[in-house]
Amino acid sequence: MKPSGRLLSAIVPKDAVPDEVRRSVSSVLSTHLRSWDDVAFAGRATASDDPLADDTWVIALSTDGTLAVGGRLKPLGIWNHAVKSFVVSGGDKFDGPRALLYDRLGMQT
DSSP states (O other), rough: OOOOEEEEEEEEEGGSSHHHHHHHHHHHHHHHHHOOGOEEEEEEEESOOOEEEEEEEEEEBBSSSOOOOOBEEEEOOOOOEEEEEEEEEETTEEEEEEEESSEEEEEEE
16 A cells, blocks of 8 residues: 655745745635744645656644655644645736645654
C-alpha cells in the first residue's frame, strides 16, 4: 500500500508567497481570528511520488519539529483548509495557485 500524504518539495520564505495566495489564505485565517503575520511556515508540496504531479502551496501556523524537503507531510492540528486563489486580468477572473492551510503541520515518520 502506497503511503498517503504530500511530499514537501520546497521550503519558501513566507514573504515570497505570491500575493494572490497570501490574500486568499489571509481571508481564511481571519475566520480563525488570525492573520498572515501568524504564519510560521510556507512551502510547496506534491500530491504523490509522481514527478509530474502539480505542486501546491502549503502554509502552516505552527510546525512540530523540523520539516525537510522530500519528507511526507502530516497534518497534526485541529483544522486545515484547501484554499483556491484567483487572478484577475483584464476584467476576467482566472483560477490561481492552490494552497493547503494547516494550523499545525509535521512530518510522517
